[in-house]
Amino acid sequence: MLPVDAVVTWVDSTDKAWQQTYKTYVGKPYEKSIRFTMGDDPEAELRNCLALMRKNMPWLRNVFVLTLNQRPKSITSEIVVDHREIGLTATFNSHAIETSLHKIKGLSEHFIYINDDTFVVRPVKPSHFFHTSTDWRPRVRLDRNLRETEWVSAVNRSSRLIGMPQHTALRHAPYPLTKSIMVKAELALPKEWQNARTCRVRYTCDELVPVYTALLLHLRDSMHTDEAAATDELKISYWPTAKGRKVYDEHVICVAYYTGTADDLRALLTRPSWIRRKWKSLTRAEHMGGHGPSWWHVVMYVAACVCFVVVWMHYSRRPHKKID
Numbered sequence: 001m002l003p004v005d006a007v008v009t010w011v012d013s014t015d016k017a018w019q020q021t022y023k024t025y026v027g028k029p030y031e032k033s034i035r036f037t038m039g040d041d042p043e044a045e046l047r048n049c050l051a052l053m054r055k056n057m058p059w060l061r062n063v064f065v066l067t068l069n070q071r072p073k074s075i076t077s078e079i080v081v082d083h084r085e086i087g088l089t090a091t092f093n094s095h096a097i098e099t100s101l102h103k104i105k106g107l108s109e110h111f112i113y114i115n116d117d118t119f120v121v122r123p124v125k126p127s128h129f130f131h132t133s134t135d136w137r138p139r140v141r142l143d144r145n146l147r148e149t150e151w152v153s154a155v156n157r158s159s160r161l162i163g164m165p166q167h168t169a170l171r172h173a174p175y176p177l178t179k180s181i182m183v184k185a186e187l188a189l190p191k192e193w194q195n196a197r198t199c200r201v202r203y204t205c206d207e208l209v210p211v212y213t214a215l216l217l218h219l220r221d222s223m224h225t226d227e228a229a230a231t232d233e234l235k236i237s238y239w240p241t242a243k244g245r246k247v248y249d250e251h252v253i254c255v256a257y258y259t260g261t262a263d264d265l266r267a268l269l270t271r272p273s274w275i276r277r278k279w280k281s282l283t284r285a286e287h288m289g290g291h292g293p294s295w296w297h298v299v300m301y302v303a304a305c306v307c308f309v310v311v312w313m314h315y316s317r318r319p320h321k322k323i324d
Contacts, residue, residue: 002136003061004126005108006174007101008049008078009094010067010116012042018070025090025200044262045255046116047074048269053114056123060112064104066097081105091200095154098210099197102182110136113175113211117258120174121269122251128234129176138176140215140226141236144168150203158208161192164216172238172254175211184221185214247271 012018013030022030046065053063054076063078068090071080083091086103094115101113112129130136146152146167156166186193192208199205219226227234237250241257247269258265 001059001126001132002110003108004059004130005062005064005111006053006057006060006114007064007066007104007107007111008046008053008114008116009097010046010065010070010072011092012067012070012072014040014042015070018068021068021090022092026092040259041261043072043074044260044265045258046072047262048265049114049116049119050074050076050078051266052120052269056120059126061108062106064107066101066104079106088197093196093199093202093207095196095202095207095209096199099186099193101177101211102179107179109179111177111179113177115254117256118172118174118252118254119269120252121247121271124234124251128251129174137222137224138178138181138215138218139232139234140219140224141171141173141229141232141234142168142226143171154203154207155209155212157206158213159216161189161208162213162217162220164220168216170212170215171236172256173234173236173252175215177211177214181214181218182210185210185217188217189213242268 013022013032019030050063050065051074053060064081065072065075065078066081066083066086068083081104083089083097085105086100088096088100091097098113101107101111110130126132129139131139144165144167146169148167152167152169155169159166159168189208193210195205196207196210199207218224234252235250236252237247237254239245239253239255242255242260242265245268247253248271253269255265
């Protein structure tokens with residue numbers, strides 16, 4: 001097996017020193033936004049993200065946490081990397097940070113880029129992210145026919161640059177990459193790459209989206225295709241908020257907006273009991289080809305559960321034979 005590292009990006013935007021840096025370089029006070037820390041615990045997401053990676057991705061060689069002049073308390077064996085170590089000045093733009101992920105000293109050729117709001121809740125293997133049985137190329141997962149948003153406008157710009165279809169974006173999941181793919185994209189679009197690298201605030205420079213651009217260039221030039229959703233073994237869910245959500249059969253959950261504590265988030269990301277998972281699976285529309293739940297299957301499932309409970313109660317109440 002080839003070595004695989006991971007890179008997690010994180011910032012504590014409640015930090016007064018960080019806020020002062022923001023004001024100095026951007027020219028205006030920092031205002032809370034969904035792009036940064038929303039709750040009172042700035043490490044609620046990172047703490048769970050790292051803990052779940054340790055549990056469910058034990059095959060990772062190194063995990064790098066990339067941040068700006070900060071050191072999270074959630075660190076155990078992870079390696080903290082400052083933006084300045086990869087040639088970045090103070091930046092508050094994930095696109096700028098993405099331009100230099102591959103410049104982390106000691107990073108393996110194959111690595112996985114993970115945002116701190118993405119959680120690997122079930123065990124996964126390298127083959128979920130790379131074609132390990134052949135050439136170890138990344139598995140690229142796309143969403144298509146997206147409605148127009150600021151984010152989609154940014155990826156559309158990137159698509160036009162490289163002659164790929166628009167209204168397409170990467171799915172919210174860990175992104176498998178190689179340093180070679182990133183370097184190739186940087187060399188192919190040096191002016192646009194540098195524009196993104198020096199853009200301090202997202203969506204203010206008509207910048208490209210580096211990781212998306214690099215992976216789409218890889219697909220275009222290698223003549224490979226993205227992962228077909230119907231056969232993809234990695235199950236992914238995107239939660240706009242965590243309210244009312246439960247983990248079932250997913251491997252990866254992305255929570256876009258979270259304001260609670262680390263403990264509350266850990267509880268949300270804990271899978272329910274086997275019985276609840278099976279019930280959910282049986283009653284989901286997609287389980288029956290998109291035609292709604294099969295009530296016959298549901299009734300049979302409930303009957304089987306009742307029979308199991310009755311039999312268990314019967315035998316548990318039987319007196320034990322005394323052994324002389």
